[in-house]
Amino acid sequence: MIDKLEMFIALANQQHFGRAAEECGVTQPTLSAAIKQLEDQLGVMLVWRGSRFKGLTPEGQRVLVWARQIVGDARTMREEMRAVKQGLSGDLRIAVIPTALAMVSDLTSRLRARHPNLRFTVTSQSSVEILQLLENLEIDAGITYLDNEPLGRLTTVPLFYEHYYLVTPANQARTSITWAEAAQLPLCLLTPEMQNRRIVNQYMAAAGAEIAPRLESNSVITLISHVLTGDWATILPLKTARLFLNSGELAACPITEPEAEHMVGLVAPPREPHTPVLEALISEARKLSDID
Known part of the structure; x- marks a missing residue:
């Protein structure tokens, strides 16, 4: 049946x-x-049928909840037995919000040093997509915001706080700027479905500023490439901005009034026990956390 x-x-x-x-x-x-065999075994119709897929029946929606739980447990059992025989190995799938991609290597490098047979797949996703992928068993864990939108029942490990900085060409460097002042600049920002963008919008609105970015993208690299032309500015968390400051072509300054922070962390399914690989990831995340 599995x-x-x-x-x-x-x-x-x-x-x-x-x-x-x-x-x-x-x-x-x-x-x-x-x-069809599954429907016969359970004695209910699971799928509305026609010339194409038309959705799950109410019974199908309920069976889906059980299916995810049963399949998740079966995968955990298989992974645990494989770990007993071979040590930790296999693929670990992690989805990450764009502004946290800068720190993923800290986590994966530490884990691989302990378990060299692990392989990693890291994808950039919005916070909403991460929660959906977890529910659908399409990823093993995510890195997303922990304190800005409801997460539901998940295992969470706080990792760090985002602090927001204005990133400009170096010749436009300043020591600080307010949210209202930043709104007047030619901004390129993440797209509206990204939670970072919704956070930026909230602080701009609280400052009484109307935000009208000249360019939107779901790629931090795209934002930075535009700032490097000398004609744009962007808003990024400090951990992400630091990746691009060593060349001396860019500068970053804190955004004040208020100085905002939001918690980012690891999220994983609440299922216990976790697979050995996921348990190892959670353990490394707890060691890496810089939140007391």
């Missing part, structure tokens, strides 16, 4: 029979037959 539940989860995630079959490495008829 294989059928995994196919059902894939179908719920992809919302398309063909894409779900491709994700599972089976043909579409095989996946459709597995879903």
Whole structure:
């Protein structure tokens, strides 16, 4: 039944029979037959059918909750038995908000030094996407904000506080700037679906400023490349800004009135026990945390 539940989860995630079959490495008829067998075993209809996928039935939505729990537990059991025989190995999938990508290497490098057979996949995602990917069992852990939006029931490890800085060309350096003053500059900022951008919007609004960025992107590299032309400025957390200051071409100054901070940390499914690999990641995150 585990294989059928995994196919059902894939179908719920992809919302398309063909894409779900491709994700599972089976043909579409095989996946459709597995879903029908699962329905027969459970005695309920799970999927509204037509010429294409039309969604889950109410019973299917409830079974999906159980399927994620059962499949998650089965994966944990398999990982634990593999760790007993081979030590920690395998793939660790981590999704990270763009402004925290600068610190991921601190975490992955420490973990790999202890467990050299681990492999990592790190993707940049919005905070909302990270929570959805965790729920769908598509990632093992995320790094996101812990104190600005509801997270639900998750395992969390605080890592650091974001402090917000204005990044400008070096010849436009200053010692500090207020949120209201920053709003008057030709800004390039992260796109509105990013929680960092929503935080920036909140502080601009509180300062009575109307924010109208000249450019928006979901890539920090894109923002920095525009600032390097000499015609733009951006707002980034200090940990991220520091990556680009060594060349001397850019400068960063704190944004005041108020001096804002928001907590960023590791999030993982609340399931206990965690897989050995995930438990090792959580342990390293706790050692790395600079929050008392």
